[in-house]
Amino acid sequence: MPHDVHPLLLCGGSGTRLWPLSRKSYPKQFTKLTGDESLFQASARRLSGPGFAAPCVITGADYRFIVTEQLAAIEIAAAATLIEPQARNTGPAILAATLELHARAPGALMLVAPSDHVIPDAASFRAAVQAAIPAAEAGQLVTFGIRPDRAETGYGWLALSEKPNADFAPVAQPLKSFVEKPDAPTARDMLDGGTHLWNAGIFLFSTNAMMAAFEAYQPEMLRLVTEAVEAAEKDLGFLRLAADPWAECDDISIDYAVMEKADNLTVVPYGGVWSDLGGWDAVWRESGPDEAGVVTSGPSTAIECTGSLLRAEDGQQALVGIGLTDIIAVAMPDAVLVAHKDRAQDVKLAVAALRQQGAVQAETLPRDYRPWGWYESLVVGGRFQVKRIHVHPEAALSLQSHHHRSEHWIVVEGTARVTVDDEVKLVTENQSVYIPLGAVHRMENPGKVPMVLIEVQTGSYLGEDDIIRYEDLYARGRGAKG
Amino acid sequence: MPHDVHPLLLCGGSGTRLWPLSRKSYPKQFTKLTGDESLFQASARRLSGPGFAAPCVITGADYRFIVTEQLAAIEIAAAATLIEPQARNTGPAILAATLELHARAPGALMLVAPSDHVIPDAASFRAAVQAAIPAAEAGQLVTFGIRPDRAETGYGWLALSEKPNADFAPVAQPLKSFVEKPDAPTARDMLDGGTHLWNAGIFLFSTNAMMAAFEAYQPEMLRLVTEAVEAAEKDLGFLRLAADPWAECDDISIDYAVMEKADNLTVVPYGGVWSDLGGWDAVWRESGPDEAGVVTSGPSTAIECTGSLLRAEDGQQALVGIGLTDIIAVAMPDAVLVAHKDRAQDVKLAVAALRQQGAVQAETLPRDYRPWGWYESLVVGGRFQVKRIHVHPEAALSLQSHHHRSEHWIVVEGTARVTVDDEVKLVTENQSVYIPLGAVHRMENPGKVPMVLIEVQTGSYLGEDDIIRYEDLYARGRGAKG
Known part of the structure; x- marks a missing residue:
């Protein structure tokens, strides 16, 4: 019986090549580019079921509630969600997750997967992962080599000693070398030769092997990331890596940091359809x-x-x-x-x-995701704004007040519990509440289904920063939004 | 002192070639394609001032309130606004306006102008109109010939006996013949020859001359249109042509109906920029x-x-x-x-x-224009809809009730007078009113500035046809909208 594989879903990216669908506020991996699930959800589902432990996720602070919401929607619970204080590329991210996993399950196998790739045939991909387990258990760093179908100059390639077998069965063999993004003639030669595969950035290894590689090639990064993980703050179920040591880490990919230096590399070919949807x-x-x-x-x-x-x-x-x-x-x-x-x-x-x-369209979508749900502005006039606000079951906005605006709330779905100064009452579909300027107020969803309300603001200044926050489930401060 | 010229603005068109900006519900002539005014407003302004009487407008029933609103915005009052019961091309439309004008001012000069053309140099165009007056007073049907700048196959052309003078001064000369939309070599020859101009469908004539032309070439249409004008219904300041005789009229352009048959045709060249923005x-x-x-x-x-x-x-x-x-x-x-x-x-x-x-995008814009103003839907949910409603000063919606929905109204600009069953009250900015299901209600703007309110509807059916109308300033019936 082989060990369970612990997936690590990398979802800190904020790519711009799929704008306007992908924006910094809601990047590619969370969008429904193909099919009914986001790429992140499809990735999590692909790496679930028999043989897989609960996934680990590493992402940025801005995306933590999107991660939570999208996993909840497909009924997958993360074993850990690591928050990067800032983006530092895949080297520090994979190391941090490796250390976190090692603390929970020493020597466990981790499968690193970008969460924004498309691999339609999940079963055959899972078979390739299973085929890679013996090498990983033997201390190898396993990388998966994608069967190329064009002379792509935008990817790194993997050089093998021998061609994969004709049906591209997932048979492990040693990696000869990495090839940086090639020029067109080189790419053409590699495609024709048959001993080069695409590097998809998908890896399987034991925590011991990866820690040993960092110890050998990136001892300073190992020290800093160990400190960042050990000093990490638990925050609403997230593990927020310590900012100071993290900031000192080099911004470097796992390939540059350790893979291209290591001598214990194995390739498992993958012959199914794969795409990084890079544009x-x-x-x-x-x-x-x-x-x-x-x-x-x-x-x-x-x-x-x-x-x-x-x-x-x-x-x-x-x-x-x-x-x-x-x-x-x-x-x-x-x-x-x-x-x-x-x-x-x-x-x-x-x-x-x-x-x-x-x-604003450069980076943000009209719909703004928050720990308690989301809102979007429907119309902005001279002295008014109308918002649609969606609050998750059992979620609550902060207790707050405004200096410059009054608000009318009309519940159109579900039931709200509304606090206005000293009064607390339930407000259900087709009922309304008025929040006078200056009143201390809070909106909660005490129910089991989403609550939707329409907020009509009137006043001379309607900016999100006109907020005084008194209590917040999500530990946010004055002037922070929502 | 020459006679004043009475402009007739043709604005019954509902062209589709400038979709999505131009739609049947709000066609090209009313849109701001170039500059801050609509083409219709620019046309009305071009034909106003010294030498011009108040314009006559002919349009479809759907556009009558857009016409009123756009003319009011530029402070031009129409002498008459004729409503076509259905579109019948320019022949019947020009004849109806001629008869209406003749009844007010026998023998007056009428300038027919499409309202969706661009003529940036209004002063030089007005000079061309002035130059055409003596011929029109002498009983000629004057057409304006546009200086061609390309071998356009999409237009009709006008054949002259002599080239216009070198600076294209507006000197009248007899029209030799009309040329239908030519093939490319013919268009090229006409462009090179210099004795052909574009037919822009702009005409100047006395009511007597036009009536005589219809008597000679379209006696049956003259009879029908005379009947449609004599039996026209006055309706809120509009002259609604009688539907039965109008329906019997041929659907035919003024060119085919009389111009191409007449022998009293004069051309005045126009050398300035002109475009019909035909795509x-x-x-x-x-x-x-x-x-x-x-x-x-x-x-x-x-x-x-x-x-x-x-x-x-x-x-x-x-x-x-x-x-x-x-x-x-x-x-x-x-x-x-x-x-x-x-x-x-x-x-x-x-x-x-x-x-x-x-x-719906084929024919309608999100913003729906009504006699009292306009509304647009901001969001439609499962059991709710949010609208922004803009009511003109001193305008009122009908007294109405709904079977399937309740409404919350929040005034965000101006002041409303609201009737709910037996109660009438003033509601001003930042105040709200609830209209229970079944209540008889009305919204009015008693003020001097526009009133804007946000309407939040909730209910199981939110169609515009869930309306029982009790009283309506604008004489609309049960199930009609707004």
């Missing part, structure tokens, strides 16, 4: 273009188009393309991207341009 | 492309694009184009068009496709 061109490719090379999603219509991707991300917004060739169009109510497909890698330029203009 | 390619052309051939409007950003038009119609929605060549992109919160510029004339295919899908 809209990849999304187009993986979404199954029709005979004309067209992919549509949502309420979008392609009229005499070829080689194009038309995505209407909101069910209420119609997108129509006419006579387009090799065009990417992604429509959202607050932002629209139209790009030539060959320029998919330049979508980051759009984000940079918007950031420079100070446009 | 997004024309909008691109008239909007002054930069060196790269790019036009942007609203919060839109072009990154390394050429020959493209990027329009973000809503101030809150960002549009970004990357690496585009000859692309039209028009973004609105509820609908987005992306088309190759060469396919601009196929935008009607988009509208047809959406209509077939039953998509």
Whole structure:
């Protein structure tokens, strides 16, 4: 009976190449790019079930409640959720998770997986993981090698001594070397040669082996990350790594930090479909273009188009393309991207341009996620704003007051418990409450189903920072939002 | 001292070639395609001032309140607003307005102008109109000939006996003949020859001359339209043409009905800029492309694009184009068009496709215009809907009740007078009212400034047809909206 594998889901990324769907406030891994689940949810589900222990997650502070909500929605409980005080690339992140796991289960096997990749055939991927266990148990650092289907210059490659067998069965063999992102002729040669696979950044190892590798090649990082984990703060079920030692760590990938230096590397080939969805061109490719090379999603219509991707991300917004060739169009109510497909890698330029203009769309979505649920602004007028507020069962907003606005709350789904100064009362669907300017108030959902209310604010200043917070379940301070 | 000229603004059109900005519910002439005024407002303003009488307007019933609102906004009062019971092309429309004017001012001069054209240099256009007056007073039907700048196959042309003089001064000369939409070589020959001008559908004539032309060439239409005008119903200041005789009229343009048959035709050349904005390619052309051939409007950003038009119609929605060549992109919160510029004339295919899908975006905008103002839906949930309602000063919604919904009203601008069953009260900014299911209620704006309120509806059925109307300033019936 082999050991259970402990998945580590990496979800600290905030990529911009899939803007406007992916934004810093709600990045790619949490979006539903393909299918009904987010990439993160699909990754967690892929690495669950027999043979897998509960996953560990490492993410940024801004994403911790999205992680919680998305895992709850698919009924998977994380064994640990580590919060990075700041992004430090995969080297420190994987080490921190390794140390946390080692403390709970010394010598356990950890499978590191980015949470924003697409691997449609979960069963065959799980089989590859199972096939890698003996090597990992023997102290090897195992990397999974993806069968390449094009001369991709955007990926790192893995050089093998021998070709994988013809049916690409997951048979382990030693890794000869890593190959950095190649130029086009080199990529072509590697594709044709058959002894090179793509490096997907998916690894299996025992905590002992990874700790030994860091001890050998990154002793200073091992010291700092050990300190960050040991001094970590438990916070609402999250493990918040200590900021000072973390800040001192190099910002470096696991490949550079240890993998490219180690001599105990094994490759297990994976022959199934895999994509990192590294741009809209990849999304187009993986979404199954029709005979004309067209992919549509949502309420979008392609009229005499070829080689194009038309995505209407909101069910209420119609997108129509006419006579387009090799065009990417992604429509959202607050932002629209139209790009030539060959320029998919330049979508980051759009984000940079918007950031420079100070446009909120560069980084944030209209819907703002909070520990207690989410809200979105429906309309902003001269002296008023209307919000839709969604509160999870048993969640509560902070006890707060405002200097510059009054609020009308109308419950439209579920039941709220509302505090206004000394009064506490239940307010249910189709009932309303008035919060006068200056009143100390709180909104809670005491129920078992979500509570939705419409908030109409009126006043001369309606900024989120007009808030005095008296008590907060989520330990946030004055001026922090929600 | 010449006679005043009475403008007739034709605004019954509901063109689809500028979708999604132009929709049947709010067509092109009322939109702000160029500048801060709508095309209709710019047309009305162009034909106002010294030498012009108050305009006559002819439009469809759906547009009558838009006409009223847009004219009020620029402080122009119509002498008459004729309502066509159904669209019948320009022949019957111009005749009806001629008869109405003749009854008020026998023998007066009428200038017919489409209300969806762009003529930036109003002063020189007015000078051309002045130059045409002697011919019109002498009984001629005067048409204005636009200086062509390309071999356009989409327009009708006017054949002259002599070239206009070199500076294109507005010197009248007889019209030799009309030329139907030509093929490309013919258009090229006409452009090169210099004795052909574009027919813009702009005419000056005396009511006597036009009535005589209809008597000679369309006696049956003259009889029917005379009846439609004589039996017209006065309705809130509108003149609603009688439906039965109107329905019997041929659906025919003024060109086919009389102009191409008449022998008293004069042309006055017009050398200034003119465009009918007959498609997004024309909008691109008239909007002054930069060196790269790019036009942007609203919060839109072009990154390394050429020959493209990027329009973000809503101030809150960002549009970004990357690496585009000859692309039209028009973004609105509820609908987005992306088309190759060469396919601009196929935008009607988009509208047809959406209509077939039953998509509301084919014909209607989110904002719905009513006699009393407008409303828009902000969000629709399972059992609730939130609307923003804007009521003009001194306007009122009907006295009404609903079977399936309750309503919460929160006033956010101005003051409302609210009736709920037997109670009438004033409700001002930051106050709210609850309308229980079944209550007979009315919302009015008794003030001098617009009143805006947020309506939160809850109930199992939220359709606009759940309405029983008891009294209505605007004479609408049960189940009619608003």
